[in-house]
Each structure stands twice: as C-alpha cells, then as structure tokens.
Amino acid sequence: MQRRSLIKSLGGLMLLPAVAKAGLRPAANELRAGPTGVSGAAHALRIAHITDVHLKGDLDAPRHFADCLRHINSQEKKVDLILNGGDIVFDMNKENLDMINAQWKLVHQLMKDENAIPVRYALGNHDIWWYENDKGQATYGKQFSLDQLHLPRAYYSFTQGGWKFMVLDSVHLDVDNTWYIGKLGDEQFQWLDQELKATDPATPVLILSHIPILTSTVLVEDNIVNRWEVLGGQMHTDTAKIIALFYQYPNVKLCLSGHIHLREKLVYDNLTFLCNGAVSGAWWKGNNRETAPGYGLIDLYTDGSFDEKYVNY
Ligand SMILES: [Zn+2]
Numbered sequence: 001m002q003r004r005s006l007i008k009s010l011g012g013l014m015l016l017p018a019v020a021k022a023g024l025r026p027a028a029n030e031l032r033a034g035p036t037g038v039s040g041a042a043h044a045l046r047i048a049h050i051t052d053v054h055l056k057g058d059l060d061a062p063r064h065f066a067d068c069l070r071h072i073n074s075q076e077k078k079v080d081l082i083l084n085g086g087d088i089v090f091d092m093n094k095e096n097l098d099m100i101n102a103q104w105k106l107v108h109q110l111m112k113d114e115n116a117i118p119v120r121y122a123l124g125n126h127d128i129w130w131y132e133n134d135k136g137q138a139t140y141g142k143q144f145s146l147d148q149l150h151l152p153r154a155y156y157s158f159t160q161g162g163w164k165f166m167v168l169d170s171v172h173l174d175v176d177n178t179w180y181i182g183k184l185g186d187e188q189f190q191w192l193d194q195e196l197k198a199t200d201p202a203t204p205v206l207i208l209s210h211i212p213i214l215t216s217t218v219l220v221e222d223n224i225v226n227r228w229e230v231l232g233g234q235m236h237t238d239t240a241k242i243i244a245l246f247y248q249y250p251n252v253k254l255c256l257s258g259h260i261h262l263r264e265k266l267v268y269d270n271l272t273f274l275c276n277g278a279v280s281g282a283w284w285k286g287n288n289r290e291t292a293p294g295y296g297l298i299d300l301y302t303d304g305s306f307d308e309k310y311v312n313y
Pocket residue numbers: 052054087124259260261
C-alpha cells in the first residue's frame with residue numbers, strides 16, 4: 001500500500017515500464033498491466049473472501065465468526081463486498097431438518113447483527129441436503145440453501161466496480177451418485193462460455209468457486225511413498241477444460257476457492273488461483289496444518305490487477 005501511494009504521489013513521473021511477460025498465453029498478454037501497484041490503475045473495489053465458515057451453535061463458532069465479521073467491517077479501508085465461498089453452515093448433508101434450520105438461523109442472525117456489507121454466496125458441499133430418506137422433500141438437494149439465500153440458481157454473475165464476478169456451482173453428484181465431485185457439468189459450462197463471450201474484453205473477471213479449479217494443496221499429505229492420490233471431490237475434475245476456456249479470455253484474472261481449509265496462492269502462467277484457507281480453520285479446532293483461521297482481503301484495480309493477502313482475524 002505504501003509503495004502504491006508513493007508512486008501515485010509522484011504523479012506518474014515514476015511510472016515503471018510494464019513488465020509484459022512473454023508467457024504462453026496468446027493475445028492481449030501484452031495489454032496486461034505490470035506488477036500490481038506499478039501500473040497506476042485506479043482502485044476499483046475491496047473485497048473480503050470468506051469461505052468454509054461451517055457455522056454451528058457449538059465449538060465457540062458463533063463468537064469466532066462474529067469476531068471475523070467485525071474484523072472485516074472495521075477495516076480502515078472500507079470493504080465493498082463480501083464473497084462467501086461456501087460451506088456456509090457446518091453441515092447439512094445428512095442432518096435432520098431441525099439441525100439444518102438451527103444452523104441457518106444462526107447464519108441469518110449473525111449476518112444481521114454483525115455485518116453491514118453486501119454479501120454474495122456460492123454453495124459448498126456442506127450446504128447441500130442429500131440424505132436419501134428425504135429425497136421427496138421440496139427443498140431437497142441445493143434448493144434448501146438457495147431458498148435461504150434467495151438465489152434462483154446456484155451459479156450466476158454480476159458486475160460491481162467495473163469487475164465482472166462469476167459465481168460457480170462446483171459441487172455435483174459423482175457418476176455413481178454416491179458422493180460428490182468438483183465439476184461444472186455441460187449446462188453450466190455452456191453458460192460460463194456464453195457469459196465470457198458476452199463480457200467486454202476490457203472488463204476484468206473474477207471467478208468464485210467452492211472447490212478449487214486448480215490447487216496444489218491436495219499434495220500436502222502425510223506418508224506419501226511414491227504417489228499422491230487426488231480425489232474428484234478435492235479439486236475440479238474439469239480443470240483442463242475450464243483453463244482452456246479461460247485462456248480464450250485474457251480478462252479472466254483471478255479464481256477464488258476454499259474447501260481445502262489451506263491457504264494457497266498458485267499462479268499458472270497468467271492466471272492466479274487463491275485458495276483462501278477457512279474462517280473455521282480446522283473446523284473450529286485451531287489451525288489446519290499451517291493455515292490459521294482467516295479470510296482473504298483483496299483490492300481490485302480497474303486494469304485487472306489486484307493486491308491480496310490472507311488475514312488472521
Ligand atoms: Zn469446508
């Protein structure tokens with residue numbers, strides 16, 4: 001921040017040459033701004049990315065989540081938007097309705113009492129109700145959470161501060177219908193393709209998903225001998241297809257996810273993937289490996305550049 005304001009105060013005299021990396025990404029590559037803060041682009045908006053809150057009545061979760069919301073709401077430089085990346089409630093997969101209702105009641109209460117910033121939500125794997133015995137219910141599956149959040153659909157887009165946000169629905173039943181995997185499915189993929197086509201190439205795009213599209217956190221495992229096993233529920237299974245699509249649209253700048261409860265910044269050529277830990281840390285039992293409970297704080301600029309950090313609240 002200091003560096004940015006210093007450069008700004010020099011009135012552009014000190015503008016450094018843009019470092020256009022000769023990456024593999026075709027077209028518009030050269031148009032990218034130099035390293036964040038150097039291009040002199042105007043600030044667009046500040047977002048807080050919270051994920052994996054896993055809210056429930058015990059484990060001191062309500063008190064800690066309230067602390068987190070206060071922390072975000074009291075940032076000196078105002079946060080314009082909160083993105084909640086899913087696993088909003090502790091777990092509703094095979095829970096009974098009373099338990100599910102109690103968790104959601106707590107969400108609404110805390111958001112009302114402790115938060116004054118607009119919030120947009122993505123659904124996580126724990127925000128889906130899929131106990132076989134309840135299949136006949138109208139709110140079965142994702143519908144329950146969609147109703148709670150007044151969302152017509154689990155994937156959607158919106159524009160704010162000159163950035164386009166695309167919220168993905170990354171949790172779907174596996175091929176054998178017994179568990180979930182990370183993917184978009186044909187219909188949503190088509191939608192994403194159309195949305196990107198319809199977006200002005202000068203408008204920077206941020207992608208929000210619960211399950212990471214690409215992550216190396218899944219490799220941080222104990223007792224590996226000579227191979228790692230990555231499950232389809234840990235990371236998107238359609239990674240290559242999605243990345244190939246994003247490469248047709250150089251205005252896709254940043255992909256946010258959670259799910260793993262580990263903090264990671266991964267740069268794949270010119271695409272940045274942030275896996276922003278978890279508000280709940282290790283499901284409200286301290287740190288998860290090296291990652292403390294926290295949230296992502298991201299400043300977006302009009303030229304598609306950004307500054308970001310992971311904040312322990
Ligand atoms: Zn989670």
